[in-house]
Amino acid sequence: MNLSNHIPILIIAIPLLAAFLVPLIGRINKKATGILTTLALSVSLIFTIALAVKILTVGPQVYVFGATSPSLTLPSGLKFPIRIMLQIDAMSIFMGLITAVISFFGAIYSLSFIKKYDGVDKYYSLLLLLTVGMFGMEFTGDIFNFFVFLEIASIASVALISFRGVDYGEPAEAGFKYMMVSSISALMVLFAVGIFYGQYDLLNFAAIASMIKYSQLDKIALGLLIPVLAMKAGAVPMHMWTPDAYSEAPAPITMILVAASQASLYALFRIVFSLYNISLNALTVGWIIIIFGLLSMFIGVTMAIVQKDIKRLMAYHAVSQTGYMLLGVGVGLAVLANPVALQKYGITAMEGGIFHIMNHAMYKGLLFLTAGALFFRTGTRDLNKMGGLAHYMKYTTIFFIIGAAAIAGLPPFNGFASKLLIYESVYRFNPLLSIIAMVVSILTLASFVKVFHSAFLGPKLPQFKEVKEVPRSMVFAMAVLSCIIIFFGLFPDLIVKNLVHPAVMSLIEQLQYTGTVLGGM
Amino acid sequence: MKEMSRIVKTVTNFVYGFIIIFGFYIIAHGHLTPGGGFQGGAVVGSAFALLLVSYGSLNSNKFLKKDIFSLFENFGLTLFIVLGFSGLGITFFYNFLANSGSWFGDAAVIGINPGDMNTGGVIPLMNIAVGLEVLSAFGVILLTMARGAEFTKKKENS
Amino acid sequence: MIGNLPYIAVAIFIGLGIYTLMFKKNLIKIAIGVCLIENGVNLFLITLGYKKGAIAPIYTQAPSGQAMVLPTPQALTLTSIVIGIATTALILSVAMMIYKHYGTLDTDQVRRLRG
Amino acid sequence: MKKIIFGIAFIIFFSFLIVSAVNMRTFGEPTISEMDDYFIENAQSETGANNVVTSIVFDYRGFDTLGEATVLFTAVVGIVALFRGGKK
Numbered sequence: 001m002n003l004s005n006h007i008p009i010l011i012i013a014i015p016l017l018a019a020f021l022v023p024l025i026g027r028i029n030k031k032a033t034g035i036l037t038t039l040a041l042s043v044s045l046i047f048t049i050a051l052a053v054k055i056l057t058v059g060p061q062v063y064v065f066g067a068t069s070p071s072l073t074l075p076s077g078l079k080f081p082i083r084i085m086l087q088i089d090a091m092s093i094f095m096g097l098i099t100a101v102i103s104f105f106g107a108i109y110s111l112s113f114i115k116k117y118d119g120v121d122k123y124y125s126l127l128l129l130l131t132v133g134m135f136g137m138e139f140t141g142d143i144f145n146f147f148v149f150l151e152i153a154s155i156a157s158v159a160l161i162s163f164r165g166v167d168y169g170e171p172a173e174a175g176f177k178y179m180m181v182s183s184i185s186a187l188m189v190l191f192a193v194g195i196f197y198g199q200y201d202l203l204n205f206a207a208i209a210s211m212i213k214y215s216q217l218d219k220i221a222l223g224l225l226i227p228v229l230a231m232k233a234g235a236v237p238m239h240m241w242t243p244d245a246y247s248e249a250p251a252p253i254t255m256i257l258v259a260a261s262q263a264s265l266y267a268l269f270r271i272v273f274s275l276y277n278i279s280l281n282a283l284t285v286g287w288i289i290i291i292f293g294l295l296s297m298f299i300g301v302t303m304a305i306v307q308k309d310i311k312r313l314m315a316y317h318a319v320s321q322t323g324y325m326l327l328g329v330g331v332g333l334a335v336l337a338n339p340v341a342l343q344k345y346g347i348t349a350m351e352g353g354i355f356h357i358m359n360h361a362m363y364k365g366l367l368f369l370t371a372g373a374l375f376f377r378t379g380t381r382d383l384n385k386m387g388g389l390a391h392y393m394k395y396t397t398i399f400f401i402i403g404a405a406a407i408a409g410l411p412p413f414n415g416f417a418s419k420l421l422i423y424e425s426v427y428r429f430n431p432l433l434s435i436i437a438m439v440v441s442i443l444t445l446a447s448f449v450k451v452f453h454s455a456f457l458g459p460k461l462p463q464f465k466e467v468k469e470v471p472r473s474m475v476f477a478m479a480v481l482s483c484i485i486i487f488f489g490l491f492p493d494l495i496v497k498n499l500v501h502p503a504v505m506s507l508i509e510q511l512q513y514t515g516t517v518l519g520g521m
Numbered sequence: 522m523k524e525m526s527r528i529v530k531t532v533t534n535f536v537y538g539f540i541i542i543f544g545f546y547i548i549a550h551g552h553l554t555p556g557g558g559f560q561g562g563a564v565v566g567s568a569f570a571l572l573l574v575s576y577g578s579l580n581s582n583k584f585l586k587k588d589i590f591s592l593f594e595n596f597g598l599t600l601f602i603v604l605g606f607s608g609l610g611i612t613f614f615y616n617f618l619a620n621s622g623s624w625f626g627d628a629a630v631i632g633i634n635p636g637d638m639n640t641g642g643v644i645p646l647m648n649i650a651v652g653l654e655v656l657s658a659f660g661v662i663l664l665t666m667a668r669g670a671e672f673t674k675k676k677e678n679s
Numbered sequence: 680m681i682g683n684l685p686y687i688a689v690a691i692f693i694g695l696g697i698y699t700l701m702f703k704k705n706l707i708k709i710a711i712g713v714c715l716i717e718n719g720v721n722l723f724l725i726t727l728g729y730k731k732g733a734i735a736p737i738y739t740q741a742p743s744g745q746a747m748v749l750p751t752p753q754a755l756t757l758t759s760i761v762i763g764i765a766t767t768a769l770i771l772s773v774a775m776m777i778y779k780h781y782g783t784l785d786t787d788q789v790r791r792l793r794g
Numbered sequence: 795m796k797k798i799i800f801g802i803a804f805i806i807f808f809s810f811l812i813v814s815a816v817n818m819r820t821f822g823e824p825t826i827s828e829m830d831d832y833f834i835e836n837a838q839s840e841t842g843a844n845n846v847v848t849s850i851v852f853d854y855r856g857f858d859t860l861g862e863a864t865v866l867f868t869a870v871v872g873i874v875a876l877f878r879g880g881k882k
Contacts, residue, residue, distance in 0.1 A: 129871075
């Protein structure tokens with residue numbers, strides 16, 4: 001019973017077991033729940049890193065549930081899989097790493113952030129379930145299983161968004177909006193699962209990818225899936241829920257929600273690249289995704305400049321940064337058909353887009369944590385009421401500067417690395433898009449300078465006299481995120497070469513994806 | 522919710538025992554007859570709803586305790602995931618009891634057969650675990666929302 | 680056309696659900712709309728698995744010599760129904776919380792989050 | 795203005811549903827059913843349960859059921875977390 005080939009399921013099962021035990025342990029003593037949560041998430045973080053090393057060296061892993069051996073995808077004498085399986089290739093473990101890092105530091109941050117509220121064990125149980133939902137969405141190779149884990153992540157995040165709703169009204173309203181968005185998107189995903197099952201009598205991603213004929217029904221399924229998953233990821237025409245949900249949720253939960261909406265972005269890329277790939281006319285679908293990206297970029301940043309509430313401002317920036325990812329990968333998809341253009345700039349565009357997912361998760365998480373630190377000490381999110389906090393909260397100010405510089409794409413930080421990749425490759429595809437991207441980046445910098453001025457600079461205000469630095473666990477979480485940002489910023493090609501490039505190649509080559517399952521390797 | 526008239530309460534006293542037994546029958550025979558953990562749990566949940574409605578949410582707290590339900594729920598789910606883990610020697614959800622002669626281990630007669638309780642391997646155990654979890658989940662949801670409705674009604678009168 | 684009449688019923692179910700979601704103002708009506716879509720999609724899954732003149736796939740005292748219906752959609756619909764219960768319970772609880780704080784269920788008045 | 799946009803979106807969406815309803819294979823005659831035939835023949839021998847649907851729910855696709863019991867558990871914890879105050 002060597003543990004090494006059971007790692008994929010242990011990453012999901014251990015936080016799930018911890019989620020069930022936390023309410024039980026909460027009855028005995030409250031302190032142990034936080035420790036158990038951080039322990040479970042640290043175990044899954046270590047396992048995710050071990051699995052990432054194994055996948056980047058050996059190749060995609062498959063884990064079949066209930067079969068006589070973990071890699072037996074095709075039972076004897078059959079040419080299609082019947083059991084559920086986790087299919088983890090370079091792209092899914094890339095997203096798994098983001099989820100593991102973000103949820104681990106979210107748990108550490110909330111060790112001291114959540115002391116003010118009651119119902120602490122329910123909070124930790126929901127946090128673990130949200131992480132399990134995201135891991136399940138990224139690792140599964142079965143469409144219906146993806147729907148179930150999408151639902152777990154949605155319900156856990158609705159409960160967490162309206163967690164503060166016992167004594168305020170706004171979180172309940174934000175939770176209701178998010179619940180509407182996630183129920184509609186989950187049900188339309190289920191409708192698409194019905195369409196695929198009705199035609200091919202299969203539920204496995206790779207098996208359907210090998211059988212797909214892009215008939216009239218498959219076009220409808222694609223036409224349903226793209227807007228619905230873009231809605232979950234916060235792209236513009238349907239982004240109404242993002243500012244409310246991100247500003248009303250507690251700060252560490254907002255950070256994990258950003259990673260959760262990126263998981264549905266990953267699902268969008270997985271469906272477009274691994275399920276349909278060559279069979280769809282890549283140019284039109286690519287241009288649809290590019291238009292989603294452009295709208296998100298522009299409207300996100302223009303709405304952000306006028307905001308007064310610090311977390312709503314950052315939420316609109318999250319919408320505009322999602323636009324960058326959609327733009328990068330949309331360009332890569334648009335040129336998927338002709339291999340010459342793909343080699344020239346398509347792959348670098350996708351590398352920029354996907355690397356931007358990791359960078360965005362890191363610096364947006366850091367920014368939300370600094371906003372949480374301000375709220376934790378001053379009790380308000382309104383920029384007009386804040387002022388002169390740099391005098392009291394030294395570390396938070398430094399972390400805010402790092403985060404703001406990274407999101408604006410200033411050179412030594414990681415935002416610059418991925419945005420540069422996007423600029424130069426999108427420029428060769430269509431110069432106008434690249435110019436819009438640069439303008440949006442400048443507007444982002446402008447709005448963050450405004451935030452820095454109104455929140456941190458200025459004279460010492462009388463009502464913030466007793467404000468002091470945030471507790472150690474919050475500072476530790478923010479410090480580690482800043483180190484990651486700086487490390488990615490200084491050595492971007494190290495990350496791109498052996499983490500992002502295999503992820504992009506595993507998305508583009510559909511045969512490698514279907515081969516791991518149907519080839520019976 | 523106010524409690525109902527005396528007639529309804531006497532009928533409920535008489536009927537709710539049979540509903541619960543029927544629910545446990547569906548849970549236990551999940552692998553032979555149509556039904557299983559979820560459907561049986563729902564039937565037993567309907568018995569709790571009947572008790573809650575007929576006795577009103579205030580004095581039904583005397584015999585429908587919320588923390589016992591949440592204790593059962595955690596226990597049911599931990600049993601379910603431990604059954605999943607126990608197959609870990611081979612793979613996560615491996616049915617290690619099927620055709621193994623031990624508990625629920627007899628091999629089923631292939632084709633039409635009258636149905637033998639001792640077959641099915643891990644499935645009856647999972648049925649019981651999920652049935653326990655669903656019935657206590659219904660209990661907790663009904664009681665919490667009834668108490669919440671009580672609170673909003675008080676807000677209306679004030 | 681007559682052959683897939685149930686699928687037309689599914690389309691009408693989901694259409695009604697989307698209509699209530701988009702145009703109705705009361706929160707409880709929106710919750711009912713979500714339930715409508717939920718049942719429509721479940722009906723769609725079940726009708727995919729039907730085979731003409733076939734019986735339920737259970738071997739206990741089954742009449743011999745008859746084909747059996749496709750079992751997988753029934754397993755998927757079981758899971759989807761329980762997920763429907765969970766979403767409906769949560770939507771109603773959040774609606775109760777909104778009513779507790781705003782005093783009204785009309786979406787036009789539940790508008791504190793601006794901008 | 796909002797009503798017009800919602801009206802157009804609703805009509806587009808409804809046409810998606812009607813076209814998919816018309817194009818789907820006729821009701822009652824499944825074109826491909828290899829996976830389900832495998833389940834019907836081998837469920838009894840592999841899992842020992844007479845009820846094929848239960849053997850799919852708990853053995854072949856047991857991970858779905860674990861995920862789904864977690865959904866119910868999340869909803870319960872969420873509802874209890876939403877109504878946790880209520881003392882005042």
